[in-house]
Amino acid sequence: MADDQLSRVLSALADPTRRDIVARLAAGDATVNELAEPYNVTVQAVSKHIKVLEDAGLVSRSRDAQRRPCHLEAEVFDLMTKWIERYRREAEDRFRRLDAVLEQMDGRADEQPVTGKSTKEEAS
Amino acid sequence: MADDQLSRVLSALADPTRRDIVARLAAGDATVNELAEPYNVTVQAVSKHIKVLEDAGLVSRSRDAQRRPCHLEAEVFDLMTKWIERYRREAEDRFRRLDAVLEQMDGRADEQPVTGKSTKEEAS
């Protein structure tokens, strides 16, 4: 479905098992069998999970006899953080502008206040 | 399928149309019809997309007559960045340690280095 890498990365990490695999690979490279051990699914299922991570560019593999050690490619995370930061910052800026506007018209609060109900917490 | 919020958030953002909706909401609140306009899918499809974003906690809605303005809840992004930062840092630390090891044994590079079969369990 998703053809761009960011979609593939997000989709890959949307699965808790795959996130756990990534977490374990962050602690060190591992083989498919090693990775499969803790979960109560077949090793074939884990092999598929790893393929998804590999297609997303999150994991690379070398060869060691029959083994195919998996290695985490952490740089791909930047794709996500860049996307996130961009729109979070945008949203925060807008929020700040809204605050400014509200502050500007402090006294006369007769207008309906935009999104209604509350300005809520602005904390990060 | 995914029952935890992080899974829901990542899964929601794995769709390019939904990411675009989020991007537009970062610039300001909007109604379902407004959001649906640029895409060549039905408004019902967009309504479903918004529901997915809402279930993930990324979007909240107020009421304005028949309209249901959508508002971006940017704090949820923290869920992702926290997860990402944790494991990226871990991977980078490991990388730094590996560098140190390689530096340590500089002269004798006859061993096959790289991912080496030595890493694995124990972890931290």
Add this chain to the structure above:
DNA sequence: CGCATATTCAACCGCTTGGTTAAATTCAAC
């Protein structure tokens, strides 16, 4: 009330996904 607008609900469809079992492949080691 009757009508138009905005949104959702329901049923359906084709494709993908995560899982399975069974068979094939790759490579070391005997």
Add this chain to the structure above:
DNA sequence: GTTGAATTTAACCAAGCGGTTGAATATGCG
């Protein structure tokens, strides 16, 4: 060359997803 371990491929299945059309539900306006 046979055995055995690690991994992938193939075929299949149930469930979920993104899309559709069509009907229902709110709500403001004459």
